[in-house]
Amino acid sequence: MRMMDSLYEIITLIGEPFSSPFYLLFLLLVILFSRKRSGFMRFLLLVLFTVVFYGVYKTVSYNKEAAVWLSRLKSPVFLVMSVVVVPALLLPRNKWYRMFLVFVVLWVVLLPLEVVHQYSRMPSDAEFSWFLARSVFVLGAVGGVFVLAAHLLSLGNLRKLVRITMFLILIYGGLALRQDHTDYKEAMSRRKESTTRVLLLAETVPVIRGDRQMIYLPSAPWRFSTDGGCVQGCPMELLQRIAQTDYG
Numbered sequence: 001m002r003m004m005d006s007l008y009e010i011i012t013l014i015g016e017p018f019s020s021p022f023y024l025l026f027l028l029l030v031i032l033f034s035r036k037r038s039g040f041m042r043f044l045l046l047v048l049f050t051v052v053f054y055g056v057y058k059t060v061s062y063n064k065e066a067a068v069w070l071s072r073l074k075s076p077v078f079l080v081m082s083v084v085v086v087p088a089l090l091l092p093r094n095k096w097y098r099m100f101l102v103f104v105v106l107w108v109v110l111l112p113l114e115v116v117h118q119y120s121r122m123p124s125d126a127e128f129s130w131f132l133a134r135s136v137f138v139l140g141a142v143g144g145v146f147v148l149a150a151h152l153l154s155l156g157n158l159r160k161l162v163r164i165t166m167f168l169i170l171i172y173g174g175l176a177l178r179q180d181h182t183d184y185k186e187a188m189s190r191r192k193e194s195t196t197r198v199l200l201l202a203e204t205v206p207v208i209r210g211d212r213q214m215i216y217l218p219s220a221p222w223r224f225s226t227d228g229g230c231v232q233g234c235p236m237e238l239l240q241r242i243a244q245t246d247y248g
């Protein structure tokens with residue numbers, strides 16, 4: 001299962017420029033301003049833009065200060081939006097789209113493999129540690145499920161699926177979605193009462209993650225984002241803690 005670690009390293013290395021909010025922003029602008037051109041010309045413009053952006057990003061990253069700033073801005077959310085969601089919306093329904101769907105299915109398959117991999121690395125006497133998977137696999141699988149569900153469900157049912165999934169992630173993601181067993185143990189150690197059953201409302205001392213990524217939302221509940229796991233800077237953190245408070 002070391003394949004998952006190698007695959008993660010490849011995704012991190014190659015996909016780093018696509019994890020930038022700047023790539024997604026400029027990608028959407030290129031798509032917007034080229035919408036009146038032919039499909040072939042739009043494709044060439046997107047390829048040219050991607051190559052130029054990739055080169056500029058890698059060149060700027062050689063500067064140590066710029067590299068730190070870019071690293072703090074990147075997020076797997078932007079990567080999944082750029083390589084899964086946006087192509088699903090724009091690609092015409094032809095043979096290329098069917099090939100793209102194979103890529104989407106692979107994203108979905110990788111998630112259970114990642115969970116099995118993380119649990120295989122745990123000590124034999126370790127307790128249940130919830131849903132262990134690195135963020136890029138979680139978000140890629142969620143985005144992939146939505147893309148595939150769009151072909152199987154009606155629009156109304158698809159909306160319900162998206163709402164239910166996002167609700168569960170926002171409310172329970174900070175507890176159930178952990179990067180690995182070490183991340184889970186660190187989260188438990190920061191709690192006044194180390195228990196997997198409840199989260200106490202009093203446990204709201206902010207903990208800044210080591211990566212110091214600037215992806216926290218500028219909202220009042222930010223101070224409650226102590227253990228984000230795969231859901232960092234969640235604006236529903238306060239509601240999450242209230243919903244899991246032990247009133248007994």
